[in-house]
Amino acid sequence: MKEKDVISDYKVQKYILYAEKNDGSYGTVEGGSYIIENDLDDFWHKKSHLEKTLRERLLKNEITPVYYFMVLEEMTVAELASRAGIGKGKVKCHLKPGRFHKITLNDLQKYAKVFNIPVANFFQILLTSTDQNPKYHFYHEAETKKDTFQMTQTQTQNPALIITKVEERNNG
Amino acid sequence: MDKVIPFEHKMSAHCETGTLSSQLAFHGLELSESLIFGIGSGIFFGYFNNSKFPFPTFIVRNKPGQIRKNLTKRLGIKFTSETFKTAEQAQNKLDVLLEKGIPPATQVDFFFMDYLPQYLRVHINVHFINVVGKTNGNYLISDCYYPKIVELKAESLEKGRFAGGSMAPKGFLFYPSFIPKEFDYEKAVRKGIKKACFNMLKIPIPFLGIKGMRKFADHITEWPKLAMDSEDLSHQVSKINILLEDQGTGGAGFRFMYATFLKQAAEILKKPELIDFSKRMMENGDKWREISLKAARMGRDRDLSVEKLKEVGDLIRERADVEELFFKELSKAVK
Numbered sequence: 001m002k003e004k005d006v007i008s009d010y011k012v013q014k015y016i017l018y019a020e021k022n023d024g025s026y027g028t029v030e031g032g033s034y035i036i037e038n039d040l041d042d043f044w045h046k047k048s049h050l051e052k053t054l055r056e057r058l059l060k061n062e063i064t065p066v067y068y069f070m071v072l073e074e075m076t077v078a079e080l081a082s083r084a085g086i087g088k089g090k091v092k093c094h095l096k097p098g099r100f101h102k103i104t105l106n107d108l109q110k111y112a113k114v115f116n117i118p119v120a121n122f123f124q125i126l127l128t129s130t131d132q133n134p135k136y137h138f139y140h141e142a143e144t145k146k147d148t149f150q151m152t153q154t155q156t157q158n159p160a161l162i163i164t165k166v167e168e169r170n171n172g
Numbered sequence: 173m174d175k176v177i178p179f180e181h182k183m184s185a186h187c188e189t190g191t192l193s194s195q196l197a198f199h200g201l202e203l204s205e206s207l208i209f210g211i212g213s214g215i216f217f218g219y220f221n222n223s224k225f226p227f228p229t230f231i232v233r234n235k236p237g238q239i240r241k242n243l244t245k246r247l248g249i250k251f252t253s254e255t256f257k258t259a260e261q262a263q264n265k266l267d268v269l270l271e272k273g274i275p276p277a278t279q280v281d282f283f284f285m286d287y288l289p290q291y292l293r294v295h296i297n298v299h300f301i302n303v304v305g306k307t308n309g310n311y312l313i314s315d316c317y318y319p320k321i322v323e324l325k326a327e328s329l330e331k332g333r334f335a336g337g338s339m340a341p342k343g344f345l346f347y348p349s350f351i352p353k354e355f356d357y358e359k360a361v362r363k364g365i366k367k368a369c370f371n372m373l374k375i376p377i378p379f380l381g382i383k384g385m386r387k388f389a390d391h392i393t394e395w396p397k398l399a400m401d402s403e404d405l406s407h408q409v410s411k412i413n414i415l416l417e418d419q420g421t422g423g424a425g426f427r428f429m430y431a432t433f434l435k436q437a438a439e440i441l442k443k444p445e446l447i448d449f450s451k452r453m454m455e456n457g458d459k460w461r462e463i464s465l466k467a468a469r470m471g472r473d474r475d476l477s478v479e480k481l482k483e484v485g486d487l488i489r490e491r492a493d494v495e496e497l498f499f500k501e502l503s504k505a506v507k
Contacts, residue, residue, distance in 0.1 A: 014319055015418070016185040018206065018428035020454060026432040028185065028205075033418045034465065036291070039410065039472050043291060046407045053401070075337075076226050082334040083295075093264055116283070116331070 055125065064100040065122040066091070069115045084110040109159060118153055118162040126151060126164070176305035177275045181314045181321045185422030185429060189214065189238055190316030191277045191300040196249070198275065199348050211246055212239030212431030213362045213367040217495075219388040224338060227398060227408050230388055230415060232425035234371065236298035236339065238281075240346065242367070246360035253346035254318030259334045263326070264342030266303060266311075269347070275304040275314075279344040281335035284381045285315065287322045297339045305331070317420060333352055361437045362506050368430075369503035372495065382499075385492035390483040393478055402474060412484075417463040422462070427457030441506070449502055456494055463487050 017031040054071055057063045070080050077095070081088040086107055093099040094107070105119070112119045154163045179198055184190025189205045189212070196203050209215075214233050221228040243249050257264035269276050277483040282288075282296040305312035333343045372381045379387045399405035415425070422429040431453035438446035463484060470480055 012370075014183065015317075015420075016183050016422060018185060018422040018432050020437070024448070026428075026435050026446065026454070028422075030183075031423075034468060036418070039468060040291065042472050043410070046403050046410075049403045050400075052409075070444070071226075074226055076223060078223060079295075079337050082338065085336065113331075116338075 038088070058125075061097050064095055064097055066103075066111055067095045069111070069117070070095070073115060080111075080114065083114045086110055105160060118155060119160055120162050120164075121153075173265060174307050175270050175273075176307065176312060177273055178269065179302065179304035179314055179321070180273050181304075182316065183319060184316040186214075186233075186420045187300045187316055188236060188298075188428070190420075191302055192240060192243065194302060194314065194316070195275075195277050195348055195484070196351070199351055201249075201348075201351050204436070206429050206432040207361075207436055208239065209426070209429050210245065210368075210437060211364040213243040213364050213371060214239050215368050215430045216371055216381070217384045217425075219384040219391070220379065221387075221391060228391060228395070229411075230384065230433060232416065236264075242364065246363050247355050248352045249348055250350035251346045253344065254350040255341075256343035259330050259343065262333055263330055263458050265343075266345065267306070269345075270303065270306055274347055275302055276345040276347045278333060278346075279341035279443070280332035281341065282332075284328045284332035284335070285313075286324060286328050287313070287315070287318060292317075295335070297335055297337055297341055299332075303345075314455050357440050362439050365437065365506045366503060368389070369499045373501045373503070382492050382496045385488055385495070389489040389492065392481050392485045392488070395481060396476065396478065402476065406471045406474050409467050409476060409481075412467035413464040413471070416460060416467075422459040424457035427453055427460050431457060443505065445505055449498070449505065455490065456498065459487070459491060459494070463491070 015031050016028050016035055018026065019029045019031075020026055021029070037100075051072060054068050055061065058065065058068050066080075070077075075083070077088060077091050081091045084091070086094075090107070094103055094111075108119050110124055112122070150167060152165050152167075154165070156163060180194065182190075182194055182197075184193060184205045186205065186209070189208045192208050193203055193205045196208075198466060202314065212234075216234045217229045217230065217232055218311065219228070240251060244251060254265065256265065266276065266278070277300055279297070280299050280301055282299045283293050285299070285301070302314040303311050304314050304321060307323070309326055311326060311329050311475050312321055313324045313329075314321050333341050335341060339483070375381050375383075377383070395408060396405055417423060417425075431450045434450035434453055438444060466484060470476060470484070
């Protein structure tokens with residue numbers, strides 16, 4: 001690759017690329033990512049499409065919240081089991097709607113740690129006016145900025161309890 | 173405890189080689205990233221279609237941590253490394269090292285690196301960062317994917333270091349403890365190239381090396397059956413671009429970096445014919461880049477018919493043929 005072919009106008013995320021420099025030597029050139037520059041909107045679109053498809057199934061009780069997050073985070077059962085420290089068989093149980101109600105708080109906390117969410121979010125869906133799920137970073141920031149209200153979730157000292165605060169956005 | 177170690181931050185193409193390069197620079201040895209990559213036999217290919225991954229995927233580099241081990245073997249640089257049973261022990265050890273003025277490199281899960289943009293943060297357990305200080309309970313991180321030294325919450329670092337899962341970091345940290353005064357670069361480079369050729373050509377496993385490329389080329393037409401829906405398939409095809417270009421490869425799945433290394437190798441081994449190999453590798457990289465651009469465009473335009481995927485497969489098969497010949501000749505050239 002020649003230095004002049006390196007796409008470098010994407011300012012937010014810089015990458016180091018190796019290329020043939022103008023003087024013929026090979027070395028590092030600062031460049032930007034093609035896919036982030038051109039397809040980031042599309043990337044979010046696909047993510048939120050996935051989220052919506054899963055959410056619909058979740059609402060119909062076809063899948064469980066654990067399955068919902070597992071697929072969103074692109075994990076397999078084995079990976080989730082290993083990360084959460086729960087047996088594979090047990091994780092498979094937690095993926096079946098008929099068995100999910102037997103889940104213990106202890107296991108939920110383990111899952112919550114893996115997905116980096118509060119335990120309460122296994123039992124609720126938080127939506128913005130643009131119908132996006134704000135917590136799971138599958139939203140486009142520009143879109144949620146249209147909302148007059150913003151939502152923040154803070155963990156309390158009680159591991160099972162969080163405070164969800166809805167407040168008016170200052171910057172309008 | 174507040175401590176800031178004067179650590180020279182530099183961005184680099186890949187996290188493991190970049191971390192090694194800046195660690196060695198801190199201890200007084202200037203080795204370029206590409207040279208480390210070459211001596212560590214970093215170049216590779218593997219196609220994985222098993223239950224460990226939710227969707228078939230591929231790698232373009234050798235096993236994480238292997239480059240460091242190869243450096244130890246070939247240059248005699250010794251690293252002190254440690255894993256821990258509990259997160260508390262791991263953080264304590266980190267604090268002790270920082271207090272002593274040693275900035276260790278540590279292995280983390282990418283997902284918990286809060287300073288990176290959200291679209292980059294996926295669960296990958298094999299990211300390497302340098303920890304260079306601590307202020308107000310936050311750690312100072314020198315991450316070679318980020319333009320400057322950045323603060324990270326102690327909690328996030330702890331979660332990242334103890335993420336669990338496949339290739340779990342277990343708080344793994346390392347720093348160079350012994351650097352020899354003189355090196356036999358010639359021998360090291362020769363060994364690095366030979367091992368890379370072996371890895372690409374001769375590993376008797378059907379999905380590693382050149383065989384992996386062919387497997388990928390054959391199997392890509394099956395992807396539509398494996399995907400959940402067309403949007404998912406589009407995401408997976410776009411991911412070919414991400415894996416080849418964006419996940420810290422220096423472009424074209426490390427092929428450009430390897431070309432740079434071969435040029436350095438020509439000087440070290442005093443073999444001008446390697447410059448020709450370097451040029452060929454650069455051209456090979458350009459073709460890989462064409463594949464990744466094609467994949468990105470196909471993903472965006474939802475142009476995902478089996479014929480189109482077959483075209484990508486054919487391009488990959490062509491790369492396999494080219495690289496097979498390339499590495500065969502390269503291994504003869506360094507004999």
